[in-house]
Amino acid sequence: MGGRAKAILIVCDGLGDRPIPELGGMTPLEAADTANLNRLADRGATGYMSTIGVGIRPGSDTAHLAILGYDPRKWYGGRGPIEAAGTGLKLRDGDLAFRGNLGTVADDGTIIDRRAGRISSSEPFVPVFDGKEIDGVKFIARAGTAYRVALVMRGEGLSAAISDVDPHEAGKPVSPVRPLDDSPEAARTARVLNEFLRVTRRELLEHPENAKRRAEGKLEANYLLLRGAGLHRALPSFEERYGLKAACVAGAGLYKGVAALAGMDVVEVEGATGLPDTDVRAKFERALSLLDEGYDFVFVHVKAADSLGEDGNYEGKRDFIKKISDAAAVLLEAPDDVLVALTADHTTPCALKTHSGDPVPLLFSGYGVIPDDVTEFGERNCRKGGCGRILGLDLMNEILNILGRAPLYGA
Amino acid sequence: MGGRAKAILIVCDGLGDRPIPELGGMTPLEAADTANLNRLADRGATGYMSTIGVGIRPGSDTAHLAILGYDPRKWYGGRGPIEAAGTGLKLRDGDLAFRGNLGTVADDGTIIDRRAGRISSSEPFVPVFDGKEIDGVKFIARAGTAYRVALVMRGEGLSAAISDVDPHEAGKPVSPVRPLDDSPEAARTARVLNEFLRVTRRELLEHPENAKRRAEGKLEANYLLLRGAGLHRALPSFEERYGLKAACVAGAGLYKGVAALAGMDVVEVEGATGLPDTDVRAKFERALSLLDEGYDFVFVHVKAADSLGEDGNYEGKRDFIKKISDAAAVLLEAPDDVLVALTADHTTPCALKTHSGDPVPLLFSGYGVIPDDVTEFGERNCRKGGCGRILGLDLMNEILNILGRAPLYGA
Numbered sequence: 001m002g003g004r005a006k007a008i009l010i011v012c013d014g015l016g017d018r019p020i021p022e023l024g025g026m027t028p029l030e031a032a033d034t035a036n037l038n039r040l041a042d043r044g045a046t047g048y049m050s051t052i053g054v055g056i057r058p059g060s061d062t063a064h065l066a067i068l069g070y071d072p073r074k075w076y077g078g079r080g081p082i083e084a085a086g087t088g089l090k091l092r093d094g095d096l097a098f099r100g101n102l103g104t105v106a107d108d109g110t111i112i113d114r115r116a117g118r119i120s121s122s123e124p125f126v127p128v129f130d131g132k133e134i135d136g137v138k139f140i141a142r143a144g145t146a147y148r149v150a151l152v153m154r155g156e157g158l159s160a161a162i163s164d165v166d167p168h169e170a171g172k173p174v175s176p177v178r179p180l181d182d183s184p185e186a187a188r189t190a191r192v193l194n195e196f197l198r199v200t201r202r203e204l205l206e207h208p209e210n211a212k213r214r215a216e217g218k219l220e221a222n223y224l225l226l227r228g229a230g231l232h233r234a235l236p237s238f239e240e241r242y243g244l245k246a247a248c249v250a251g252a253g254l255y256k257g258v259a260a261l262a263g264m265d266v267v268e269v270e271g272a273t274g275l276p277d278t279d280v281r282a283k284f285e286r287a288l289s290l291l292d293e294g295y296d297f298v299f300v301h302v303k304a305a306d307s308l309g310e311d312g313n314y315e316g317k318r319d320f321i322k323k324i325s326d327a328a329a330v331l332l333e334a335p336d337d338v339l340v341a342l343t344a345d346h347t348t349p350c351a352l353k354t355h356s357g358d359p360v361p362l363l364f365s366g367y368g369v370i371p372d373d374v375t376e377f378g379e380r381n382c383r384k385g386g387c388g389r390i391l392g393l394d395l396m397n398e399i400l401n402i403l404g405r406a407p408l409y410g411a
Numbered sequence: 412m413g414g415r416a417k418a419i420l421i422v423c424d425g426l427g428d429r430p431i432p433e434l435g436g437m438t439p440l441e442a443a444d445t446a447n448l449n450r451l452a453d454r455g456a457t458g459y460m461s462t463i464g465v466g467i468r469p470g471s472d473t474a475h476l477a478i479l480g481y482d483p484r485k486w487y488g489g490r491g492p493i494e495a496a497g498t499g500l501k502l503r504d505g506d507l508a509f510r511g512n513l514g515t516v517a518d519d520g521t522i523i524d525r526r527a528g529r530i531s532s533s534e535p536f537v538p539v540f541d542g543k544e545i546d547g548v549k550f551i552a553r554a555g556t557a558y559r560v561a562l563v564m565r566g567e568g569l570s571a572a573i574s575d576v577d578p579h580e581a582g583k584p585v586s587p588v589r590p591l592d593d594s595p596e597a598a599r600t601a602r603v604l605n606e607f608l609r610v611t612r613r614e615l616l617e618h619p620e621n622a623k624r625r626a627e628g629k630l631e632a633n634y635l636l637l638r639g640a641g642l643h644r645a646l647p648s649f650e651e652r653y654g655l656k657a658a659c660v661a662g663a664g665l666y667k668g669v670a671a672l673a674g675m676d677v678v679e680v681e682g683a684t685g686l687p688d689t690d691v692r693a694k695f696e697r698a699l700s701l702l703d704e705g706y707d708f709v710f711v712h713v714k715a716a717d718s719l720g721e722d723g724n725y726e727g728k729r730d731f732i733k734k735i736s737d738a739a740a741v742l743l744e745a746p747d748d749v750l751v752a753l754t755a756d757h758t759t760p761c762a763l764k765t766h767s768g769d770p771v772p773l774l775f776s777g778y779g780v781i782p783d784d785v786t787e788f789g790e791r792n793c794r795k796g797g798c799g800r801i802l803g804l805d806l807m808n809e810i811l812n813i814l815g816r817a818p819l820y821g822a
Contacts, residue, residue, distance in 0.1 A: 370429055370438075370769070372791065386791060388770075388800040390465050397466025401768035408766060409463050410470020410483060411490040411639060 005367045005403040006291045007244075007339040008298050008331070009395075010284075011067060011255075012324055013060065014306025014348030016360045016379050020314045028305075028318040028350065029361065030378040036328035037363070040340060041377040044365030047387025048379075049395065050357070051345055057357040058392075060306075063345035064258045066392030068299070069242070070235055078160055078230020079254070084150035086257025087142035088266075091232040096158040096189065099228045100149040101166065102221035105201075109173045114166065115147040117219035122149045124209045125221055128200050137192045144253050145274070149224060153193070158231070159185035165197065166225035174223060193226075200224060238262035242297070242400060247290045249283045250301035251275070259299055274303040276320050281327035288334060297399075309348030317350060331365075339367040339402055343395070362387060362395075368402040416778045416814040417702045418655075418750040419709050419742070420806075421695075422478060422666075423735055424471065425717025425759030427771045427790050431725045439716075439729040439761070440772065441789040447739035448774070451751060452788040455776030458798025459790075460806065461768070462756055468768040469803075471717075474756035475669045477803030479710065480653070481646055489571055489641020490665070495561035497668025498553035499677075502643040507569040507600065510639045511560040512577065513632035516612075520584045525577065526558040528630035533560045535620045536632055539611050548603045555664050556685070560635060564604070569642070570596035576608065577636035585634060604637075611635060649673035653708070653811055658701045660694045661712035662686070670710055685714040687731050692738035699745060708810075720759030728761060742776075750778040750813055754806070773798060773806075779813040 017027040024031070050056065051063040052072065061079050062072035080097035091097060102122050104113040122143045129141035129151060137155035144150055161180040167173065177193045179186030201223055204210060210220040238246050240263075248259030248266045251274030256266045269286045271279030280302055287298040302324060308317040331340050344360035361382040372386030383389075390398060400406040428438040435442070461467065462474040463483065472490050473483035491508035502508060513533050515523040533554045540552035540562060548566035555561055572591040578584065588604045590597030612634055615621065621631040649657050651674075659670030659677045662685030667677045680697045682690030691713055698709040713735060719728040742751050755771035772793040783797030794800075801809065811817040 368429070370790065372794065384795075386794045388459070388794065394465035397464065397768065399466070401466040401468060404763045404767065406466065406468035406768050408468050408470050410473030410487060 005337045005339060005405070006296050007341060007399050007403060008287050008291065008300060008334070009067075009399065010300045010302065010340070010342040011064070012305055012321075012342065012344050013301065013303045014309045014346060014355070015321070015344035016347030016358055017309060017314070017317065018349040018351055018358070020350060023314060023318065027379050028314050029321050030380070032318045032321040032325065034321060034325035034377055036332055037325040037342070037377040038375060039332055040328060040342070040365040041363055041381070042375040043371060044340075044363060044369045045372040045387050046364075046374040046377065046382040046385030047362040047390060048359040048382045048385070049343060049362045049390050049392060050359045051392035052357075053391065055357045057355055058346040059355070060254055060345055061258065063392060064255060067343070067345060067395050068238065068258065068262055069393065069396035070262070071393055075233070075235055077233055079228035080230040081232040082257035082261060083144065083148075083228065083253055084142070084152055084257065085260040086253030086255070087144050087150045088260070089140065089142045089150055089152060091152065092154065093233055094158065095232040096153040096160060097230055097232055098151045098226040099144075100151050100224050100226045102147045102149060103166070103223045103225040104219040104221065105174050105223040111167060111170045111172055111174060111225075113219050114168075114170055114225060116221035119147045119221050122147055122221070125149070125204065125207065128203045128207065129224060132196060132199070134192050134195050139196060147221070148253065151224065151226060153189070157185045157188055159183055159189045160229045160231045161186040162190050162193065162229055164227040164229070166227040168227070174225070197224065235261045235263070238264055242396060243405060244297035245295050246297040246299065247295045248299045248301070249287050249290070250299075251278055252301070252303050255301035255303075264299065276304040276308065276316065278302070278304060280324050281330060284327050284330045288330060288338070291338060306348045309350050310353050312350045312353045314350040334366055337367050339369065339399065340365045341395070341399055359389060362390070364402060368404060416748045416750060416816070417707050418752060418810050418814055419698050419702065419711060419745070420478075420810065421711045421713065421751070421753040422475070423716055423732075423753065423755050424712065424714045425720045425757060425766070426732070426755035427758030427769055428720060428725070428728065429760040429762055429769065431761060434725060434729065438790050439725050440732055441791070443729045443732040443736065445732060445736035445788055447743055448736040448753070448788040449786060450743055451739060451753070451776035452774055452792070453786040454782060455751075455774060455780045456783040456798050457785040457788065457793040457796030458773040458801060459770040459793045459796070460754060460773045460801050460803060461770045462803035463768075464802065466768045468766055469757040470766070471665055471756055472669070474803060475666060478754070478756060478806050479649065479669065479673055480804065480807035481673070482804055486644070486646060488644055490639035491561075491641040492643040493668040493672060494555065494559075494639065494664055495553070495563055495668065496671040497664030497666070498555050498561045499671070500551065500553045500561060500563060502563065503565065504644055505569065506643040507564040507571060508641055508643055509562045509637040510555075511562050511635050511637045513558045513560060514577070514634045514636040515630040515632070516585050516634040522578060522581045522583055522585060522636075524630050525579075525581055525636060527632035530558045530632050533558055533632070536560070536615065536618065539614045539618065540635060543607060543610070545603050545606050546599075550607060558632070559664065562635065562637060564600070568596045568599055570594055570600045571640045571642045572597040573601050573604065573640055575638040575640075577638040579638070585636070608635065646672045646674070649675055653807060654816060655708035656706050657708040657710065658706045659710045659712070660698050660701070661710075662689055663712070663714050666712035666714075675710065687715040687719065687727065689713070689715060691735055692741060695738050695741045699741060699749070702749060717759045720761050721764050723761045723764045725761040745777055748778050750780065750810065751776045752806070752810055770800060773801070775809075775813060779815060
């Protein structure tokens, strides 16, 4: 009986791609030296997955909800709450959460830089936002990585039906927040938020850190550019739903956020940066040791293939995939009761420089897997694999089933 | 035009499996000598099927509902009504039905044996249960195979939200029935049922058959252990839904029950035992003769591969599959207007000794089938088959379509 088998789910963000002439018509994954991933595929079974639906182009947030078994059509309420949860902020139902950047805005309201000269930390500015209270609405802020700030509005009668502050493009003016429907809640939320932005803008302009930056010839962090407003609603607990005590190893906030909202323990790993320099091997090793320490399931997120795809950097993407494969040496040594599942949240073709709805390659290896004939891991080989094509929402069911831990439906 | 073509659907319970080291890494199906099934596959097309949903671990009841085209999410109301229908009992909407075992319970209420020493027939005891009336609720009982008894409560205001009598394990005490919600219906159902159990327990203890069993040193049949309470709701007629006059050939009660609920004629075949000694060939021959006698569709259920898988008996399972294949010689001789569909309700891996959500192999051969390249019937080959992966609820639509009898959707 396999009731105690365990699983690692590795999501390589944006892993899939399309054939690239400069790579001899291969994709970065097909062109990469992926000896260890091939070994996993050879021992295991492959398939392909549409994370949201066939031909649907997934966001990172919705794709991760689906992969972890939460139907985004039901549970997705905007990126804000997920990013906020990713900073460690404990959200309550009804909180209105945003993702934000510290930006540089001219006196006439035009955006000079959406990231305040890619300022390395928002920490010194967070006290400007955190703890403010306007008309009964409390503001809570946390620093994200670099220029990022998560902001939460807590109070009665808030609405996510408001326009973004961030115009998403330098040179454009910051817009006052507008209600997007006729509800009194949207009107109130916009009014309170505009007042908050007015007050904090003034404080940011006078902030000693900005005086320092001016003196150093750096761009000021003088505006909080907000977007992705979403009302928080608690996700059902991953552990209760699947009977798996779960942890997350990730570098970037969004993925920690999804995991935190699902009630997973978010484990920090030194060297996990979310960038191409990240220590993939350390993440895989930590995941295995977490299984050893009593977790049943570890979700590992590896970011950089996506970012490189968005840059159109197919050689960088190919080389980063080799780095993932090299690190996968430790997965080949995983104990017999461990299932390794490796896939992506979406495809990021270098030719498109953005997410696409192409199915993602999928690999199961280890405990409980019926091996198929596929011996090399790649987009096209996976289409011939023994798992066939599944949807993102099927993935957790497949994993539970392979582990022999699926509940019986019926009798 | 194939408007009058006919089909046999053979469900080999628990047919699929996972690779078994002792079978050289093959499954029992792959390791078995399946010359006739291979011939059917060679002539036909294969695929694989998740009967409930991808990765979902099916019960036998829910899987059969799905395979016959009844969405279990809509139509499944517990196993009791299906087992009761399988004894030939005609249910009415609102009947509360149970499956039951005759058990042996000590004076202090501890279960000594859940099957009263595997008593060979419950017939002599059924009159104790059948026809009782308590507080306006009428009790109807029918003998199932061996120690099994189906029980129905008929009356106003009954609820299935009550606890099982059967603790599912010897050594544990029989529990009084408890309401599982706050409704007056659940409270009333529990109260009436407890009174029924008290009265029938007394009669069983004084039953002459039990005096005889005591004298023979056998375990008494002195308690009715009930489980699987479900409110009956009539299924839409299979014949009306699909335009197929249908019959069922099965050995075990559950499968006869599903067929009876769908309005099929349940045909008894001598030698159909539901056990490894069953006469598979007689069942296949009878199915073919039923098509000859005016039926359009015969559902044949073959049980034993499942039971052998639950025992972890991979050699027995392999040998029973050979027996199925040997019997399939008669299917190779089926008339040209007959489609043979052969599949399973779920996988029962010997390694897990229970149902799993692994997809089941699927084979179409005969009338209307576009042959694929697969020439040997097995789990892994079916994954490369021309039918691809389907869901259980797709199966009847596929069959109707291959027969050229599908209704037009649109114009």
